[in-house]
Amino acid sequence: MNGEVADYRRHPTEPGVDLLSARFVTHRYARHAHATYTIGLIESGVEEFDHAGSLLRAAQGQVALLNPEVVHTGQAGVPEGWRYRVIYPAVDVVRDVAAGLGAPAGTPFFPCTVVDDPAAARLLRTVHASAARGDALASSSALLTALGAIVGRHAARPYGHAPDQAASRSVRAARDLLHARLADPPSLEELASAVGTGTFALLRAFRAAYGLPPHAYLTNLRVQRAREMLDSGLRPAEVAARAGFTDQAHLNRHFKRIVGVPPGAYLLGRV
Structure with a gap:
């Protein structure tokens, strides 16, 4: 131990x-x-x-x-x-x-x-x-x-701009598409094609704008959405499917790596 x-x-x-x-x-x-x-x-x-x-x-x-x-x-x-x-x-x-x-x-x-x-x-x-x-x-x-x-x-002066405002139009469009297709995301090639840019160019620009490449950004977003669903009363098994994770074990692994505790322990602190 x-x-x-x-x-x-x-x-x-x-x-x-x-x-x-x-x-x-x-x-x-x-x-x-x-x-x-x-x-x-x-x-x-x-x-x-x-x-x-x-x-x-x-x-x-x-x-x-x-x-x-x-x-x-x-x-x-x-x-x-x-x-x-x-x-x-x-x-x-x-x-x-x-x-x-x-x-x-x-x-x-x-x-x-x-x-x-x-x-x-x-x-x-x-x-x-x-x-x-x-x-x-x-x-x-x-x-x-x-x-x-x-x-x-x-604290200093307020933010001069949000990260999203600094992103190019194509990168913002890619981000919006990931939000819209949380459980069924496009491949990198499909994402780049949908926003009218090359895959490597999108990969670099997305990371520069949001600090993470699209696949890692999507995982972080899924965990954030999973937290919201757990807060609304859904159980982990249902949350896993709705948030786009393969199964509950997949949710548990990524949830703990980002939040610090697995979903079950997280729920204990919400009551």
Whole structure:
């Protein structure tokens, strides 16, 4: 046994926020992106991750601040692995906090991915502790206090543009086609033909725009859709078919590589 454990659950008072507490040693996150922000406190060990083309390391006591839709990985940076607590706030939650602080309209952006901020570390621990106790007032207050402090100290101007706006028309069309044909995707050749470009040109342009090649983007999208279906009450076996996975084992494997826990454990934290 390597002592790995992970608990993934919804925040008790804010439906737009998820919480993860985990210790990983051998687990490796696949390249993926979240629709939410990722704000994680390293409690012990070191997490190493590829992030927007750079290899970063977050050590004990440091806080990682990942913006939405930025492709990254995650793995142990030392033999003993790492233990961390994470909050995943939806974009509109962080945007509302920023507006309450008087920030200009738009989506807040964290320019520094790994920061040393002991006060933020304490606040993140409080978010998890209050959520575990189930006190609605305390957990709401702790969450907003933590987000307000982190946004106020570390967020910069809003995004200048979303990744989709930077993509060419053909790449956006390819992305839309993948969204439309989640369970029955075209081949790369069919995708390129449908948007009027060559396969190699599309492969390069798609990765430059979205951080992942089309097949990996599709897997990430399927896992995101699977989460939405699980949240709506569907069971994993049904979700696997609807999201385009071969079977439930296929769903389980990719879900854990991206979310950190398998679908069954994910569901336990939604009740």
